[in-house]
Amino acid sequence: MRSPKPYAQAAPLRPLLAKEVREILGGRSLWTMLLLLCPLIGYSFYQAVSLYSESSSAALQSPALATSLSPLDGILVPTLGSFYVAVTLLFPFVAIRVLGQEKESGALRLLVQLPYRIPTLVMLKLVAVVLAWLLASLPALSALVVWRVLGGHLSFAETSNLLFGHLLYGTLVGALSLFAASIAESAATAAIVALAVTIGSWVLDFTVAGQPGFLAWIAKLSLTQTLRPFEEGLLSGGLLLGIAGMIGGLVAVASVWLPPGVSLGQKIRHSVACVLAIAAILGAATQTVWSVDVTEDRRNSFAAVDRQLLATLKLPLVISVRLAPEDPRYADLLRNVLSKLERTMPNVSISLAGSRHYATGSSDESYGQIEYSYGTRSDVSRSTSPREILPLIYELAGVSRPPPMPAHEYPGYPLVTGANVALLWFFGVLPLLIALCWWRSRRPRRADFHPVHEGGPS
Amino acid sequence: MPAVGPYPLLRVDGLTKRYGAELAIYDAAFAAFPGEILGIIGPNGAGKTTLMETVTGLASADSGEVLWRGELLPVARRRNSLFYLPDGVRPYQDQVTADVVSFFAGVYRRSAAEVDAILSSVGLSSVLHKRVGALSKGYNRRLLLSLGLLTPHELLLMDEPFDGFDLRQTRNIIAVLRHHAERGRTFVLAIHQLADAERICDRFILLAGGQVRGSGTLEELRETTSLPSGSLEEIFLALT
Numbered sequence: 001m002r003s004p005k006p007y008a009q010a011a012p013l014r015p016l017l018a019k020e021v022r023e024i025l026g027g028r029s030l031w032t033m034l035l036l037l038c039p040l041i042g043y044s045f046y047q048a049v050s051l052y053s054e055s056s057s058a059a060l061q062s063p064a065l066a067t068s069l070s071p072l073d074g075i076l077v078p079t080l081g082s083f084y085v086a087v088t089l090l091f092p093f094v095a096i097r098v099l100g101q102e103k104e105s106g107a108l109r110l111l112v113q114l115p116y117r118i119p120t121l122v123m124l125k126l127v128a129v130v131l132a133w134l135l136a137s138l139p140a141l142s143a144l145v146v147w148r149v150l151g152g153h154l155s156f157a158e159t160s161n162l163l164f165g166h167l168l169y170g171t172l173v174g175a176l177s178l179f180a181a182s183i184a185e186s187a188a189t190a191a192i193v194a195l196a197v198t199i200g201s202w203v204l205d206f207t208v209a210g211q212p213g214f215l216a217w218i219a220k221l222s223l224t225q226t227l228r229p230f231e232e233g234l235l236s237g238g239l240l241l242g243i244a245g246m247i248g249g250l251v252a253v254a255s256v257w258l259p260p261g262v263s264l265g266q267k268i269r270h271s272v273a274c275v276l277a278i279a280a281i282l283g284a285a286t287q288t289v290w291s292v293d294v295t296e297d298r299r300n301s302f303a304a305v306d307r308q309l310l311a312t313l314k315l316p317l318v319i320s321v322r323l324a325p326e327d328p329r330y331a332d333l334l335r336n337v338l339s340k341l342e343r344t345m346p347n348v349s350i351s352l353a354g355s356r357h358y359a360t361g362s363s364d365e366s367y368g369q370i371e372y373s374y375g376t377r378s379d380v381s382r383s384t385s386p387r388e389i390l391p392l393i394y395e396l397a398g399v400s401r402p403p404p405m406p407a408h409e410y411p412g413y414p415l416v417t418g419a420n421v422a423l424l425w426f427f428g429v430l431p432l433l434i435a436l437c438w439w440r441s442r443r444p445r446r447a448d449f450h451p452v453h454e455g456g457p458s
Numbered sequence: 459m460p461a462v463g464p465y466p467l468l469r470v471d472g473l474t475k476r477y478g479a480e481l482a483i484y485d486a487a488f489a490a491f492p493g494e495i496l497g498i499i500g501p502n503g504a505g506k507t508t509l510m511e512t513v514t515g516l517a518s519a520d521s522g523e524v525l526w527r528g529e530l531l532p533v534a535r536r537r538n539s540l541f542y543l544p545d546g547v548r549p550y551q552d553q554v555t556a557d558v559v560s561f562f563a564g565v566y567r568r569s570a571a572e573v574d575a576i577l578s579s580v581g582l583s584s585v586l587h588k589r590v591g592a593l594s595k596g597y598n599r600r601l602l603l604s605l606g607l608l609t610p611h612e613l614l615l616m617d618e619p620f621d622g623f624d625l626r627q628t629r630n631i632i633a634v635l636r637h638h639a640e641r642g643r644t645f646v647l648a649i650h651q652l653a654d655a656e657r658i659c660d661r662f663i664l665l666a667g668g669q670v671r672g673s674g675t676l677e678e679l680r681e682t683t684s685l686p687s688g689s690l691e692e693i694f695l696a697l698t
Contacts, residue, residue, distance in 0.1 A: 015564025019550070019557070026552035107549035109516055110605065113537045114565055261516045261533065 011115040013124060020098055020128035027097045030132050031438040033090045035431055037083065037139045042426020044082035045143040048075050049150070049419035056414030066412035070297060072158045075147055077231045080166055083140040084227060087170050088202075091136065092194035095129045095177035099258075100187030112259050119255040122178060126251060129174035133167070139430060140166075146422050153413035157294040158233055165230025168243045172223060173198065175250035182254040198223060220286075233295030238288035245281030249274055291343055297410035302340050305402040306390055310344045313397050317345055318373040320353040322366050332384040333370065340386070341393075372396060465528045467492045467644050468513075468540070468613055473522030475512045475668075482508045483668045486522070490613065495635060495645045497659030499652060499694060505668040506648035507545065510615045514542040541609040543602050545617035545648075551591030555582070555601060558590060562608045576607045579634045581627075595622035603631065613644040620654045632658045656690040666698035 024030055052074040059065040102108040111121060141163075148154060177194045184190035201223040219225070226243055229236045256262075256270040293300040301307060319338065323330040330352075342348050353371075368382050372389075374396040381392055394401045466489035475483040483505050490496045498506050511517040513524055515533035524531045526539050550558050559582070563573045577583045580600045585593060593601060599622040606614050619635075620628045635645055635658065649655040655662065662679060664672040672679055672693070680688050683696040 010567075011565055012567070015561050018564070019553075019561040022553050022557055023550060026550075101551075102549075105549055105551060106544055106547035109511075109542070109544050110547065110549055112516070113514070113541055115537070261511070261518050263518050 013116075013120070016114075016116060016121070017124050017127060020125055021131060023101065024094065024098055024128050024132045025441055027094075027101070029090075029094045029097055030135065031434065031441075033086065033094055033136055034139070034434045036090065037086050037136060038426050038431045038434070040082045040086055041079060041139045041143055042422060042430075045075075045079045045146070045426070046419045046422050048078040049147070049417065049422065053416050053418070056416045059412065059414040060416065063411075066414045067297070067410055069412040069414045070295075070410075071147070071153050071413055072155065072162070072231075072233060072295065075152065076144070076154075076159060076162055079143045080140055080162060083137065083166065084169065087133070087136070087166070087173055088198045088223075089195070091133065091170060091173050092177040092180070092191055092198065094132050094136070095174040096181045096187050096190045096194065098125045098128055099178055099181035099254075100184075100190050103181065104186060108258075109260065118259050119251065122182075122251050122255045122258060125178055126171070126175055126247075129178065130167075130171055133170035133174065137163075137166070137170075139426065142425065142430060143422070146419075146425060150415070150417045150419065150421075152415050152417075155296045158296060161233065161235050161294045162230050164235075165227050168240075169223070169226050171247055172226065172243055172250075175247045175254075176223075179250040179254045179257075182257040201225075229291070232300060233293060234300055235292040235294055237290035238285045241288055242282050242285035245278055245285060249278035249281070252277070289342065293343075300340060300343065302344060302386060302390070303404065305405050306386075307344050309394070309399060309402050310341070310390075311346065313345055313374070313393075313399070314347065315375045315397075316347040316349060317341065317393065319348065319350045320371040320373075321350065322353050322364075322369045322371075325352060329368065329384050336384055337386050337389050466490060466525075467527060468646075469525040469528070470513055471523050471525070473509070473512055473524075474520045475508055475517060476520050481668055483512060483519075486665075486668075486670050488663045488670060488673055490644050490646050492612070492644055493639055493642050494660040495639050495647065495658055496661050496663065497655040498646060498648045498663045498665055499655050499659075499690070500648075500650065500665035502650055504650075504665045506650070506665055507617055508668075509665065510542055510617055510646070510648055511544075514540050514615060516542065516544075539611060540613050540615060541606060541611040542615040543606040543617065543619070545621060547602060548590060548593075548598050549602075549605075551589065553590055554586070555588055555590055555593065556586040558601065559586070559604055559608070562605045566608055566610055568608055573608065576604055579637070580604050580607070580631065596624075596627060599623065600631075603634075607634075607638065612642070613646065615646045615648075617648045618650065619647055620649065620651065628654055629657075652689075652691045652694060662690065664694055664697055666694075672697040 052069070052071075055074070056066075056069060059069050099108075102111055112118065114121075116124075144154060144159065173194075176197055177190070180190040180193035180197075181187065184193055204219055204222040205224050226239065229239055252274045253271050256267050256274065291300075302310065319341075321330065321333065321338075323333070338350055342350070369380050370382065370389075371378055371380050372392060374393065377396045379392050379396055381389060383389055391401055468490040470489070471487050473483055473486040474481070486505075486509055488496070488498075498509060500506050508517060512519045512522075513536075515536040518533075524536065531539060550561075559573065559577065562568075574583075577586070580603050582597065582600045582604050585597050588597075590598065590601065599619070603616075603619065606616060620631060623631060632654075635647075639645060647655070647659065649659075656676065661675050662673065663670055664679075672682060674682065676690065676693075679690075679693045679697075680686055683693050685692055685696060688696070
């Protein structure tokens with residue numbers, strides 16, 4: 001007696017990927033998004049260059065002012081910020097199409113019979129979505145080219161790190177969209193589900209970001225948080241693990257819900273297992289402290305001699321901050337000292353002591369105090385500067401402060417220039433090129449048949 | 459009619475499918491033998507589509523089993539043996555017809571000669587440059603038929619394969635299916651047009667209200683119903 005042929009073992013992936021790419025390029029949503037991105041990114045870039053140029057005019061007279069001019073903050077983050085908005089609001093419509101169309105047309109019933117495992121089908125759809133994201137990023141990438149043509153400086157590490165962050169964010173939105181399309185009956189419903197999560201993330205950010213305790217943990221689940229470390233010039237291992245876990249989890253849950261003919265109970269059981277796995281990965285991600293400061297001005301790191309000494313302090317450093325989360329001093333302290341200590345020392349715990357009782361400008365005398373405890377010793381400071389806090393910590397640890405070493409000074413990159421040429425590019429040439437490509441992709445072509453693979457039947 | 463071996467290629471036993479309180483299929487049983495064309499006959503709403511989707515695993519069954527050459531065939535392995543062409547599908551409307559054919563040919567590693575032969579036999583060659591969304595109902599049906607014939611499966615299930623064809627076109631497609639059946643492929647066709655079914659099928663499963671009311675060749679059914687010269691339509695009315 002013969003068993004059925006295992007066609008699934010030898011099915012080539014190339015025709016499937018080619019079909020997915022054709023499907024995403026064949027729709028209007030990607031081209032429409034590309035056309036909308038041109039003025040959106042163009043205007044953001046123009047504004048960013050204008051402001052940077054104004055600041056540079058003053059900085060040219062003062063080298064001290066010039067050190068504060070970084071293209072990462074002045075050009076890259078605001079320009080790619082508009083791309084982030086577009087990816088959040090428009091990209092779900094592009095990504096949902098690769099699955100939603102097949103569900104609505106009934107082609108899904110053909111697809112799931114092909115000799116591919118369901119996770120393979122979903123993964124290749126995600127690959128097609130990432131390729132679509134790469135295409136959609138062309139206006140943003142062209143802004144970087146224009147910046148270089150204007151004479152601007154770009155740090156390779158900062159730029160590639162930020163672009164990588166946007167790629168991860170785009171992939172996350174794509175995976176979320178595929179998940180939404182897998183559980184929803186129609187593309188419209190899937191879009192509502194995906195936008196509810198992406199826009200809900202913004203709401204989370206506005207309402208609970210900066211709050212202590214559980215609310216802070218909830219705020220960290222916001223999708224918009226994924227880009228912040230990259231915008232600050234950090235490559236964080238925990239964040240990478242968390243995003244990879246979320247993307248993998250969404251693909252897994254989408255694979256559970258995609259195939260017809262599986263009972264609801266079975267889908268729910270498998271989904272719960274996936275959610276538990278995602279939670280475990282996110283839990284591991286929160287415990288991963290490895291990160292790299294890729295900024296040219298090393299803004300996220302102490303001086304090298306301080307880093308080396310702080311890394312040798314093995315006892316727990318407990319920091320109790322008596323500040324309201326929305327107090328600007330807390331933001332300064334976090335940026336200048338606390339986040340750097342967390343990255344450098346092996347054992348640091350930070351708490352906002354009694355923050356519920358504090359409002360900005362509290363009349364409590366202890367408000368504004370920061371208590372540092374190391375081993376059996378502790379001390380209090382109100383400073384937010386590492387110049388005062390590091391000696392305090394060294395004194396608590398009983399070590400002498402290392403002598404300062406001469407280090408490379410960040411020069412800053414002021415540039416006085418106009419960006420009118422960018423307006424011509426983003427509002428004229430680039431949209432025309434995109435429209436031309438769209439038109440060419442829709443043109444009827446020869447009807448010759450070219451099979452992807454030659455050979456006999458398997 | 460091809461020779462019927464000791465084991466049917468496909469055997470369905472006691473298949474039952476409910477949608478909530480509604481019983482869509484009840485205790486359905488039938489067999490398909492190698493190289494035959496088996497017709498599942500019934501009016502609209504008889505349960506033909508549900509039966510085919512349940513057999514292929516695209517819809518979950520409440521009870522019953524599917525056997526392949528006498529061995530139990532789990533849902534996860536059914537796509538290795540069966541391929542089902544649903545009715546009313548217009549796949550990948552924004553893609554050019556040639557690309558959709560190329561996709562299936564690539565997946566199953568079909569040679570250009572094999573593809574050309576299939577496209578010529580079903581009469582799809584003249585519209586390969588058109589987008590699927592621009593195809594007429596008949597040409598869309600030819601596209602689906604091409605996709606089904608490009609698969610290497612021994613058994614093809616097709617839902618209303620002649621819907622959208624006129625009489626001449628139906629006869630042509632019947633000839634194509636018969637050609638493939640003679641080369642060993644088995645077809646299970648859900649058909650509501652009894653005249654079409656009578657022209658092409660070797661055996662019939664008569665389905666009404668989700669239940670199998672009769673099965674066999676036309677001669678066997680005539681004998682069962684004591685209608686020695688009865689048409690399939692008369693037999694169906696007698697049994698349901």
